[in-house]
Amino acid sequence: xxxxxxxxxxxxxxxxxxxxxxxxxxxxxxxxxxxxxxxxxxxxxxxxxxxxxxxxxxxxxxxxxxxxxxxxxxxxxxxxxxxxxxxxxxxxxxxxxxxxxxxxxxxxxxxxxxxxxxxxxxxxxxxxxxxxxxxxxxxxxxxxxxxxxxxxxxxxxxxxxxxxxxxxxxxxxxxxxxxxxxxxxxxxxxxxxxxxxxxxxxxxxxxxxxxxxxxxxxxxxxxxxxxxxxxxxxxxxxxxxxxxxxxxxxxxxxxxxxxxxxxxxxxxxxxxxxxxxxxxxxxxxxxxxxxxxxxxxxxxxxxxxxxxxxxxxxxxxxxxxxxxxxx
Numbered sequence: 001x002x003x004x005x006x007x008x009x010x011x012x013x014x015x016x017x018x019x020x021x022x023x024x025x026x027x028x029x030x031x032x033x034x035x036x037x038x039x040x041x042x043x044x045x046x047x048x049x050x051x052x053x054x055x056x057x058x059x060x061x062x063x064x065x066x067x068x069x070x071x072x073x074x075x076x077x078x079x080x081x082x083x084x085x086x087x088x089x090x091x092x093x094x095x096x097x098x099x100x101x102x103x104x105x106x107x108x109x110x111x112x113x114x115x116x117x118x119x120x121x122x123x124x125x126x127x128x129x130x131x132x133x134x135x136x137x138x139x140x141x142x143x144x145x146x147x148x149x150x151x152x153x154x155x156x157x158x159x160x161x162x163x164x165x166x167x168x169x170x171x172x173x174x175x176x177x178x179x180x181x182x183x184x185x186x187x188x189x190x191x192x193x194x195x196x197x198x199x200x201x202x203x204x205x206x207x208x209x210x211x212x213x214x215x216x217x218x219x220x221x222x223x224x225x226x227x228x229x230x231x232x233x234x235x236x237x238x239x240x241x242x243x244x245x246x247x248x249x250x251x252x253x254x255x256x257x258x259x260x261x262x263x264x265x266x267x268x269x270x271x272x273x274x275x276x277x278x279x280x281x282x283x284x285x286x287x288x289x290x291x292x293x294x295x296x297x298x299x300x301x302x303x304x305x306x307x308x309x310x311x312x313x314x315x316x317x318x319x320x321x322x323x324x325x326x327x
Contacts (some may be wrong), residue, residue: 002042006184007201009173012105014042022047023166024141026148027123027157033203036150039170040119044069047146048113057112068113070105072097073121082126082133106137106145115144123149125155131158138164173201193273196256217251217274218243224277226318228327233318237311242294247310250297254317255292262288262323283325291320 004010028036045056048068060066072081079085080094084101102118110116117317118137120126137147138161151157151163166280173181178192183202187208195204196216207213219240226236240250262279262285264271271279295317302308 002045004035004038004042007035007038009170009177010039010042011293013168013170014039017043017168018234019046023164024068024144024146025138025161026146027162027165027167028148028150028170029156029167029196030152031200032152033206034172035124035168035200035202036152036170039168040121040148040150043148044089044117044119044146045089047115047117050109050112050116052112056077057223060112066113068116069119070100070102070117071119071121073119075122075125077123077126077130079127079129079133081120082130083136083288089137094102099142102147106142106147110144110301115146116142117146118152120147120149124151124153133156135160135164146182146206150302168186171285178204196253197259198252198256215245215249216253219245219250219279220257220274221253222274223257225323226322227278227281233315233322234317237314240314247302247313248299250314251295251302255295255299258288258295258321259291262292278325278327281325281327287324291317291324294320 004014005323028040028043030036045061046064048056048061050057057066058283061069064071074081081097081101083103084099085189102120105118106116108116120134134147135158137145141147147165151158154169155162175192178201182188182191182204185205187205190204190213192199194213195207199207204213207215222231222236222239222243225231226233231239245253260271260275261281261283263269264275265283265285298308298317299315301312
């Protein structure tokens with residue numbers, strides 16, 4: 001079986017699941033890097049016991065060859081991944097899945113396991129057509145079949161999908177719980193305070209493994225240097241580009257920076273550590289709040305139209321910030 005004992009927050013959720021009264025649809029919701037995929041595989045393994053031995057076929061499962069387990073793990077879940085149409089354009093052929101799709105997989109009877117399980121990772125990326133196609137399998141489920149979906153945000157799917165599923169929410173960990181977990185993983189050089197507040201356990205672990213653990217701190221240092229007039233705007237953007245961060249990460253870091261700045265003033269909390277250079281910053285609360293909303297809108301637009309000019313966007317945002325934050 002899949003071992004999640006070292007992920008105590010997942011372990012607790014798993015043991016609270018009533019497998020004797022489990023609906024055909026399951027939605028696992030939580031922030032990126034909180035362990036949704038781990039939990040989904042653990043649930044799947046519990047549903048895929050062998051008909052004869054009543055044991056879990058680990059070798060088949062881990063080799064990705066289990067005939068009763070179908071995984072769709074794409075950056076964007078398209079209609080062809082849910083239901084394949086013969087007249088589909090040749091350009092849309094999926095090299096990995098071919099004609100294999102969720103609805104066809106679920107229409108057959110289990111081969112060697114008690115149940116069939118379809119796992120859709122990143123289900124929040126499904127468009128309207130994909131979700132409507134999936135509803136067919138949720139509304140008229142075949143016996144002994146389960147659909148498990150992972151989503152990074154709440155209310156990401158049709159209400160009709162939620163109404164036919166059990167939602168398992170994985171909440172963010174507190175700083176204390178996160179730091180305790182990091183220590184248990186042997187990580188003592190870094191804590192949750194070295195990362196943005198939205199970073200989750202597995203995201204932090206991944207950042208450390210990929211030598212990206214200092215990205216946020218370096219971002220704050222460069223930004224602070226800009227506000228104290230140590231570097232100009234052109235140097236600011238050049239230095240940020242040298243961090244090799246994508247635009248969404250830069251915008252996420254910037255929103256985190258502004259939220260911490262705003263929180264410090266509203267709650268009269270002194271800034272220290274990475275923020276010590278701007279501890280005496282003066283700004284209008286409403287102006288900063290409006291800028292956070294505007295950057296959020298930019299981020300949303302970029303998801304829809306990724307061809308937005310990054311340089312123009314950053315120049316505009318930092319010009320507005322320099323006019324709004326004074327030292």
